[in-house]
C-alpha cells in the first residue's frame with residue numbers, strides 16, 4: 001500500500017482508427033494524494049480526455065492500453081475482467097463530464113439516479129440521504145430537483161447534481177473533465193467555488209482537466225502540463241507560475257497572463273503540435289521551441305526528476 005489515492009506509471013494508450021495507430025497518451029506518470037487537486041492542462045487534442053477515460057477504463061473500443069501501475073485507492077485499474085471493471089467504475093474512480101446530460105438517463109427523474117447510487121452503497125433510506133447530498137452542492141430546492149427529469153434542469157444545476165452523485169459513491173479519485181467549459185461565466189465561478197469547498201470536506205483526490213491555466217491556478221495544488229500526449233512538466237501551482245521550466249509551460253503561462261491583462265501583448269507560439277500518428281524522434285515541442293538544442297530532436301526526452309517532486313521533460317534541465 002502506498003497511501004496514494006492515485007498512482008499511474010508508464011501509461012500508454014494507442015488507438016487504431018483504420019490502422020493509423022494514434023499514440024494518444026505516452027509514458028504518463030501521475031500520482032495524487034488524498035485531498036489533493038491535480039490540474040491536467042493542455043490544448044485541445046493533447047490527450048487529457050483520453051487520460052481521464054483511461055482511469056475509468058472507458059478507453060475507446062479497440063484501443064490498446066498498457067501501464068506498469070494504474071491504481072486508485074485499493075483498486076487495480078489494470079484488470080481485464082469487464083465485470084470487475086464495471087464494479088470499480090464510480091467506486092474507485094468517478095467522472096464528471098463536460099456535458100453532464102450524457103451522464104443521466106433522460107427517461108428517469110433525478111430521484112431515480114440518486115436512488116441507484118445510494119442503494120448501491122447500501123443506504124436503504126435513500127431519500128433523506130439524497131436531499132443531504134444535493135444540499136451539499138448548494139441546491140436549495142432539493143424536492144423539486146429530485147422530482148425533475150434531467151432536461152428540466154439548467155446546465156449548472158445538472159452539473160451540480162452530477163457532482164453530488166459522483167461524490168455519493170465515495171470514490172478514491174474524481175476525474176472532472178472540463179466541468180465548467182459549457183457553463184456561462186457566473187455559473188462557472190459558482191461551480192469552481194463549489195469544487196474549492198468540496199476539496200476541503202471530501203476525502204477524494206481530484207484530477208481536474210482544463211485547457212484554462214487561470215482556472216487551474218485558482219483551484220489546483222499541483223499542475224501537470226500535457227502536450228501532444230505527454231506530460232511535459234509537473235509541479236506545484238506556485239512552482240509553475242513563479243518559474244515555469246518547460247518552454248511550453250512558460251508559453252501557456254505567458255498567454256494566461258496576457259489574457260488576464262497582466263501583459264501587453266498575447267505571445268505568439270508559431271507552428272502546431274506534431275502528429276500523434278507519427279513515431280517520435282525527439283522532443284514533441286522541439287519544432288516550436290525557441291530554446292531548442294541540437295540534442296532535442298535526436299532522441300525522445302525522458303521525464304527529468306527535480307527537487308520537491310517536480311519533473312520536467314526538457315533537456316535544458318537535464
Ligand SMILES: Nc1ncnc2c1ncn2[C@@H]1O[C@H](COP(=O)(O)OP(=O)(O)O)[C@@H](O)[C@H]1O
Pocket residue numbers: 015017022024042043044045046047048049050051060276
Ligand atoms: N475515439 C477516437 N478515435 C480516434 N481518435 C480519437 C478518439 N478520441 C480522441 N481521439 C484523438 O485522440 C487525441 C486526444 O484526444 P483527447 O484526449 O480528446 O484530447 P483533449 O481532451 O486534450 O482535447 C486527439 O488527437 C483526438 O483527435
Ligand SMILES: [Mg+2]
Pocket residue numbers: 048049050
Ligand atoms: Mg477533452
